[in-house]
Amino acid sequence: xxxxxxxxxxxxxxxxxxxxxxxxxxxxxxxxxxxxxxxxxxxxxxxxxxxxxxxxxxxxxxxxxxxxxxxxxxxxxxxxxxxxxxxxxxxxxxxxxxxxxxxxxxxxxxxxxxxxxxxxxxxxxxxxxxxxxxxxxxxxxxxxxxxxxxxxxxxxxxxxxxxxxxxxxxxxxxxxxxxxxxxxxxxxxxxxxxxxxxxxxxxxxxxxxxxxxxxxxxxxxxxxxxxxxxxxxxxxxxxxxxxxxxxxxxxxxxxxxxxxxxxxxxxxxxxxxxxxxxxxxxxxxxxxxxxxxxxxxxxxxxxxxxxxxxxxxxxxxxxxxxxxxxxxxxxxxxxxxxxxxxxxxxxxxxxxxxxxxxxxxxxxxxxxxxxxxxxxxxxxxxxxxxxxxxxxxxxxxxxxxxxxxxxxxxxxxxxxxxxxxxxxxxxxxxxxxxxxxxxxxxxxxxxxxxxxxxx
Amino acid sequence: xxxxxxxxxxxxxxxxxxxxxxxxxxxxxxxxxxxxxxxxxxxxxxxxxxxxxxxxxxxxxxxxxxxxxxxxxxxxxxxxxxxxxxxxxxxxxxxxxxxxxxxxxxxxxxxxxxxxxxxxxxxxxxxxxxxxxxxxxxxxxxxxxxxxxxxxxxxxxxxxxxxxxxxxxxxxxxxxxxxxxxxxxxxxxxxxxxxxxxxxxxxxxxxxxxxxxxxxxxxxxxxxxxxxxxxxxxxxxxxxxxxxxxxxxxxxxxxxxxxxxxxxxxxxxxxxxxxxxxxxxxxxxxxxxxxxxxxxxxxxxxxxxxxxxxxxxxxxxxxxxxxxxxxxxxxxxxxxxxxxxxxxxxxxxxxxxxxxxxxxxxxxxxxxxxxxxxxxxxxxxxxxxxxxxxxxxxxxxxxxxxxxxxxxxxxxxxxxxxxxxxxxxxxxxxxxxxxxxxxxxxxxxxxxxxxxxxx
Numbered sequence: 048x049x050x051x052x053x054x055x056x057x058x059x060x061x062x063x064x065x066x067x068x069x070x071x072x073x074x075x076x077x078x079x080x081x082x083x084x085x086x087x088x089x090x091x092x093x094x095x096x097x098x099x100x101x102x103x104x105x106x107x108x109x110x111x112x113x114x115x116x117x118x119x120x121x122x123x124x125x126x127x128x129x130x131x132x133x134x135x136x137x138x139x140x141x142x143x144x145x146x147x148x149x150x151x152x153x154x155x156x157x158x159x160x161x162x163x164x165x166x167x168x169x170x171x172x173x174x175x176x177x178x179x180x181x182x183x184x185x186x187x188x189x190x191x192x193x194x195x196x197x198x199x200x201x202x203x204x205x206x207x208x209x210x211x212x213x214x215x216x217x218x219x220x221x222x223x224x225x226x227x228x229x230x231x232x233x234x235x236x237x238x239x240x241x242x243x244x245x246x247x248x249x250x251x252x253x254x255x256x257x258x259x260x261x262x263x264x265x266x267x268x269x270x271x272x273x274x275x276x277x278x279x280x281x282x283x284x285x286x287x288x289x290x291x292x293x294x295x296x297x298x299x300x301x302x303x304x305x306x307x308x309x310x311x312x313x314x315x316x317x318x319x320x321x322x323x324x325x326x327x328x329x330x331x332x333x334x335x336x337x338x339x340x341x342x343x344x345x346x347x348x349x350x351x352x353x354x355x356x357x358x359x360x361x362x363x364x365x366x367x368x369x370x371x372x373x374x375x376x377x378x379x380x381x382x383x384x385x386x387x388x389x390x391x392x393x394x395x396x397x398x399x400x401x402x403x404x405x406x407x408x409x410x411x412x413x414x415x416x417x418x419x420x421x422x423x424x425x426x427x428x429x430x431x432x433x434x435x436x437x438x439x440x441x442x443x444x445x446x447x448x449x450x451x452x453x454x455x456x457x458x459x460x461x462x463x464x465x466x467x468x469x470x471x472x473x474x475x476x477x478x479x480x481x482x483x484x485x486x487x488x489x490x491x492x493x494x495x496x497x498x499x500x501x502x
Numbered sequence: 503x504x505x506x507x508x509x510x511x512x513x514x515x516x517x518x519x520x521x522x523x524x525x526x527x528x529x530x531x532x533x534x535x536x537x538x539x540x541x542x543x544x545x546x547x548x549x550x551x552x553x554x555x556x557x558x559x560x561x562x563x564x565x566x567x568x569x570x571x572x573x574x575x576x577x578x579x580x581x582x583x584x585x586x587x588x589x590x591x592x593x594x595x596x597x598x599x600x601x602x603x604x605x606x607x608x609x610x611x612x613x614x615x616x617x618x619x620x621x622x623x624x625x626x627x628x629x630x631x632x633x634x635x636x637x638x639x640x641x642x643x644x645x646x647x648x649x650x651x652x653x654x655x656x657x658x659x660x661x662x663x664x665x666x667x668x669x670x671x672x673x674x675x676x677x678x679x680x681x682x683x684x685x686x687x688x689x690x691x692x693x694x695x696x697x698x699x700x701x702x703x704x705x706x707x708x709x710x711x712x713x714x715x716x717x718x719x720x721x722x723x724x725x726x727x728x729x730x731x732x733x734x735x736x737x738x739x740x741x742x743x744x745x746x747x748x749x750x751x752x753x754x755x756x757x758x759x760x761x762x763x764x765x766x767x768x769x770x771x772x773x774x775x776x777x778x779x780x781x782x783x784x785x786x787x788x789x790x791x792x793x794x795x796x797x798x799x800x801x802x803x804x805x806x807x808x809x810x811x812x813x814x815x816x817x818x819x820x821x822x823x824x825x826x827x828x829x830x831x832x833x834x835x836x837x838x839x840x841x842x843x844x845x846x847x848x849x850x851x852x853x854x855x856x857x858x859x860x861x862x863x864x865x866x867x868x869x870x871x872x873x874x875x876x877x878x879x880x881x882x883x884x885x886x887x888x889x890x891x892x893x894x895x896x897x898x899x900x901x902x903x904x905x906x907x908x909x910x911x912x913x914x915x916x917x918x919x920x921x922x923x924x925x926x927x928x929x930x931x932x933x934x935x936x937x938x939x940x941x942x943x944x945x946x947x948x949x950x951x952x953x954x955x956x957x
Contacts, residue, residue, distance in 0.1 A: 049515070052513075052514050052579075053579040053580060054514060056511050056513070058511070059508060059509060060504070124507075124509070125508060125591075125882045126882065136580075155882070156882030156883065158921070195879075198879045217924075217925075218673075218921075218925070221924040221927050221928040221931065222884060222921075222924055224931050225878050225879075225924070225927050226878060227879050420680055423680050424650075424653045424680075424681060427581065427610070427611030427617075427650055428611065464921075466919075469672075469673040469676040469677055469680070469922075470672075470673070470676070472676050472679075472680050473675075473676040476676065476679050
């Protein structure tokens with residue numbers, strides 16, 4: 048295959064048939080997840096009210112590969128394998144000798160990588176006899192993905208969306224409904240958690256933490272209902288590794304290997320999905336590659352958070368996970384990359400970061416949107432606010448190559464399009480975008496709230 | 503290649519390198535375009551103030567094929583060849599023995615087929631030394647496409663968008679600006695035409711006719727500025743034939759031939775682009791295929807309009823074209839498929855219809871949106887309101903196959919996604935969609951305004 052093509056495509060017959068579990072190849076396993084009350088490691092029974100046993104097994108498995116069910120592959124085929132692009136026109140505009148590639152997940156039904164895990168989560172729940180899935184959503188990508196996935200397996204899907212996003216982004220609500228999902232603004236009067244918040248503040252704008260509490264409450268209360276999470280957990284990252292496995296095949300086709308991989312990190316599922324198969328190759332000594340996470344300066348869990356046991360939600364109801372965290376009661380500033388506004392980081396990615404296998408940088412959002420506009424005008428895709436962080440890190444690397452003359456190969460995770468996030472571009476183009484950098488005092492205050500975990 | 507695949511992909515090396523001109527193969531040429539004042543056939547000089555000579559030549563050429571310039575192919579490569587999908591999941595949901603395929607143009611930068619002609623139009627204008635392009639846009643697809651295309655060749659792009667759409671669809675405005683275009687609500691104070699309208703009615707919601715007048719006025723007044731049109735004309739349909747040429751190759755790969763092709767018609771460029779290469783095969787006796795246009799019941803130019811000389815714009819400034827028309831002063835009801843709200847039909851498609859080579863049906867919009875929702879839930883793509891007309895016609899055909907037991911192969915033109923049109927789905931899902939069927943009295947009144955053309 049001509050290595051100068053714009054698109055490197057795979058046939059459906061080349062679609063990966065197994066997900067990859069990085070845990071099998073790490074020099075040490077990640078620390079256990081702890082029960083919030085006893086601080087003892089959680090067991091399968093602790094998670095059974097919310098998840099089907101097949102997903103709980105995937106969460107803790109030490110097997111290197113997990114087979115992808117045929118029914119999941121059948122749905123993946125609607126958009127997978129996703130294309131790997133060479134950004135010829137961006138390279139030319141930058142005047143860089145670097146070769147820039149991007150793996151584009153915006154071709155999926157939701158417009159991002161999220162359906163890669165929504166589809167198997169819906170499949171395993173349907174297989175377990177579950178009738179309905181509940182979840183939370185912020186900006187709406189995850190709610191859209193789960194709504195679509197649930198429809199493929201005859202499940203109902205109920206989404207609690209943070210009230211402020213629900214009001215600001217009516218298109219996401221409509222897209223979720225178009226796929227057949229039911230959507231509620233959160234806090235809602237449908238749950239005790241929601242009613243408690245509304246009693247104190249009838250005009251509450253909501254938060255991801257409250258929305259999680261509502262979705263979990265409904266799932267825990269109804270035996271025919273389970274809860275689904277769109278990032279952070281091991282099984283979610285496992286499902287996303289189809290991205291990296293495809294990218295490895297695509298590079299092999301053109302006889303190219305990446306020198307640098309950059310991806311954005313919020314909860315970590317897109318980043319882990321692309322990079323873990325490359326990390327396997329690096330750990331095996333078959334690939335020399337630098338892997339870099341790009342996170343928002345306003346929510347810098349990897350670069351400025353601590354590595355400690357913390358809750359996954361604001362209310363402190365979830366198990367304790369050892370992860371890079373800004374403190375579970377840290378409320379990030381309202382940056383436009385809603386998918387990166389999370390106080391913690393996937394425990395697996397945090398562990399890999401501690402092992403020194405990946406790097407991280409934090410970037411202010413105006414630099415990210417400048418990269419997004421540059422990319423749109425040269426490559427024709429308007430990126431979602433989240434991957435503009437990866438694009439900013441990519442352009443930074445490419446400009447260093449311009450200075451040094453090095454023709455490095457850079458791979459970028461372009462995890463979604465920005466068609467439903469255009470208001471953020473409007474703010475940027477109108478010169479009305481504020482940069483948010485986390486003040487040290489605010490970080491210290493949030494970290495003071497970390498739980499004390501012994502043993 | 504396995505004929506049961508979900509996606510039939512082409513490599514970049516298989517991208518068509520020539521556009522196809524149907525005129526070369528028709529039993530009779532379409533009637534000439536006439537000067538609005540003299541009623542004599544227009545010559546190249548009449549069009550030179552607005553278009554570069556290369557496009558004027560393409561407008562009147564009798565050559566069967568026109569080579570696609572390398573620089574245009576380079577931009578096409580960003581998204582072309584576009585995928586041909588087999589709608590396995592929709593077929594299953596319908597329980598039909600029919601095999602449904604759709605050619606998807608939503609992968610382009612604008613999200614529709616429009617860049618297929620925006621890119622060459624920008625290229626030829628840049629080659630002719632033009633500095634700026636002006637155009638009108640309704641819902642915004644065409645303005646987005648031209649804004650992107652202009653950026654690829656260093657041209658400025660100025661778009662007049664119908665005021666009511668400008669106010670209702672802020673995302674389109676932002677997308678046009680993200681690609682680098684400048685956008686004005688129309689009527690504007692920047693032109694004599696706009697000021698004249700605003701003097702009479704400061705709150706005018708605008709119309710496509712007024713927006714065309716503004717864009718044409720600026721182009722005619724400035725030697726470094728040309729005007730670009732997104733449908734109707736021969737050279738526009740010529741550029742769109744890349745769609746059909748690719749689809750022919752894709753069907754040949756899997757050894758399948760379509761029995762029925764359905765596409766939506768507004769100005770006719772998407773429909774002509776897909777079907778003209780198939781018509782060539784039909785005219786040559788190599789293919790037995792039924793080709794059907796689907797138009798809105800609220801704006802039925804093929805099924806209820808007359809075949810007569812009429813103006814292309816409401817104000818009566820353009821040359822006279824013989825076409826199917828509802829009368830140039832007919833104002834269509836506000837159906838959600840903004841791209842189909844045009845009083846006339848491409849003269850070339852009108853001619854082909856008169857020759858009996860294609861059929862046409864008119865469909866009310868609620869039936870179209872029902873088809874769109876059904877398609878989204880099974881195939882994962884939310885279609886733009888325009889191609890839901892093609893999907894409704896496709897589902898209709900597939901259900902007839904269910905009754906008859908015929909395993910027909912149906913090809914559908916899915917010319918764009920609906921990410922920026924979700925408000926229309928919101929209205930449909932909320933049960934707030936009105937169907938518009940054109941009353942006979944209103945049609946008669948509009949047709950009474952047709953110009954009298956002798957000779």
